[in-house]
Amino acid sequence: MNKNKIIGIALIIAAVILSLFGFFVLPEDIVTQFNFSGETTKMNKIPALIVPFLITTVSSILTLGLDKDDERNKKYIFGAIPGLLLLIVMIGVNI
Numbered sequence: 001m002n003k004n005k006i007i008g009i010a011l012i013i014a015a016v017i018l019s020l021f022g023f024f025v026l027p028e029d030i031v032t033q034f035n036f037s038g039e040t041t042k043m044n045k046i047p048a049l050i051v052p053f054l055i056t057t058v059s060s061i062l063t064l065g066l067d068k069d070d071e072r073n074k075k076y077i078f079g080a081i082p083g084l085l086l087l088i089v090m091i092g093v094n095i
Helices: 003-025 045-064 072-094
Strands: 029-034 040-044
Touching: 003 045, 003 072, 029 045, 029 072, 040 045, 045 072
Parallel strands: none
Antiparallel strands: 029 040
16 A cells, blocks of 8 residues: 555544534534624534535545556545644534
């Protein structure tokens, strides 16, 4: 296995762990946005966790199908990182 495939698998595993953690720990309605006046926008837990999970997973799966020398690997890996960061921030804000 090459380095990019290991990173892709690690990102998928991290997304699964964070999504399951969020599913069991977070409240039913999660804060997803703040505006300038301090009001919050809430979203149901399941769609709020599925969107960043899918961003990370789809981008990571795309890296697994490419050759190790393909330049698109870096683009897909960098596409997976924002989804993972969204999960981390969402869990951090709502705990």
